[in-house]
Amino acid sequence: MLNISLQKTWKEFGLDVSFEIPRGKVTALFGPSGAGKSSILRIISGLETADGGIILHGREVWFDDKQKIHLPPQRRSIGFVFQDFALFPHLTVERNVAYGIKEKRRLNELKDLISLVGLSGYERYYPAQLSGGQKQRVALIRALARKPDLLLLDEPLSALDWETRRQLQEDLKKIIKQFHVTTLYVTHDVTEVYKLADYVVVLESGRVVKQGTPEEVFLGKKLSTRIQIVGKVVSIESDPIMAVVTVLHDDQYFKTLIDTEEVGRLNLKIGNDVVIGAKSSDVILFKVLTQS
């Protein structure tokens, strides 16, 4: 468990937050640009110092302004993945990943690590020869190679195209689970929160405004429908009366039929995150044919 309480004031912006990051779980730090998400990551990693507060990693104090403790970044067991990959351009994939491994005896794990992110055969490639998705896989495995206690991901998928992002979300989920590493994931994408996070901390203008499971935070308990599915609008086809809105959730496409006027009222656009609500009495169940 990581306990975080931070205050920092810049010229035109103030940060004052308190939250916990549960051990072995993925916590999403969610909010619009300028909410202070990346600043929090930089302070946790030790790249930046807060004016006040405390960062406790179990019993280890990483930062405490009162005790004047500020552990340098290299003494905090952290893996950091940035939006812009931050790979060493002059090093091959293999050497980029090896950079994260401190103990020489663990270098034989390199092959397995690289294969884990589906990059076997690319060991001798340089970052410039890789696609955006491949670069981010290298960055991720380099961060995990040192077996950190905490993995910080700063919008790691936002520089990628939509399809690559979708694939990488799946891979990320699998890999984080495999390493069972406590993760703090910065994003402004609701679907990503749903796909990857166990908990979400919502940030606005440097303050925590909500926290809980994604369901608690985004859906609340406001609607009586038992079926509530969060997804992304991928297409809208309208006639003057009705519109077919296709929503993608976990690789499944849901075609919903709504009033065309509603599309305008909600200002619904492709890429928007939406909740599909349906009464549980409105579904039909079929048993799949292969079962007895």
Place this chain on the structure above:
Amino acid sequence: MANRLCGKIVNVAQGQIHAHVQILWKEIPLSVIITRASCEDMHLSVGDTISVLVKGTDIMLAKSFSGMLSARNRAMGIVRQIIQGDVLSKVFVESQGDMLHAFITNTSLKEMDIREGDEVTAIVKSTELILSKEA
């Protein structure tokens, strides 16, 4: 989901699986069946202000209605506008000062000879209504 009627809860009766929530929408009582789990999650209680959501495709229209019908929710109103599509028509009905809309087939519209100014009854089954508690 464009029909949103604002009312007050006047009774909540919980069964083992379902809950029957009765709502007063201005002068008209509405009957809504939701799951007991939803009722508990939403902490619904008598006196709460609540929105009742009903899809236009779930509303049926009756004209010169008489006889018995099992659907609990009925609201008399006046047809104010009709937009005809290729298969469906959207019929706007004013009831108690609120505007409802129902999607019905063009065949029904023609057979029932529904026109602007007609008096109709909008009818919905209790199991089709959704409750939304606004923040």
